[in-house]
Amino acid sequence: MVFQHTLSLSTRGRGTHDLTRAVRDAVRDSGIRSGLCHVFVQHTSASLMLCENADPAVRADLERFMARLAPDGDPLFQHDDEGPDDMPAHVRTVLTGADLTLPVAGGDCVLGTWQGVYLWEHRTQAHRRSVTVTVYGE
Known part of the structure; x- marks a missing residue:
């Protein structure tokens, strides 16, 4: 069996947005008890990232790390059609990934105690984002 659902959310600009509950709800709504959940932005x-969910300082530290790794306005980048954060946002996405695959057991995502699913917005301005959740199994 396959179930697919699209999440739509507005971001406030650069930062993380917890999708854990929405992904778990999609798995529950699928009726699938055992299989895989694929999440794609x-x-x-x-x-997307699977990250520490207890201490928000972890996500803030990751943001500071990325700011050092791919700084806005870096003269290295030619692509700046949408501003100085344009190419750094693309670099950040390539480095962190556009999808996650999670196991499903007992009708729920199998996550560790301190794991959460997050959308990581890399642009400084607010955006509307679509995330597809596909659940495969039985």
Whole structure:
């Protein structure tokens, strides 16, 4: 059996957005008890990550790390059609990934105690983002 659902969310600009509950709800709504959950963000300047969910300082530290790794306005980048954060956002997405695959057991995602699913917005301005959740199994 296959179930597919698209999540739509507005971001406030650069930062992380917890999708854990929405992904778990999609798995529950699928009726699938055992299988895989694939989560895919349909954008080139936002990514997905499985990350620490207890201490928000972890996500803030990751943001500071990325700011050092791919700084806005870096003269290295030619592509700046949408501003100085355009190419750094693409670099961040390539480095962190546009999809996640999670195991499903007992009708729920199998996550560790301190794991959460996050959309990571890499642009400084607010955006509308679409995330497709596909659940395969029985």
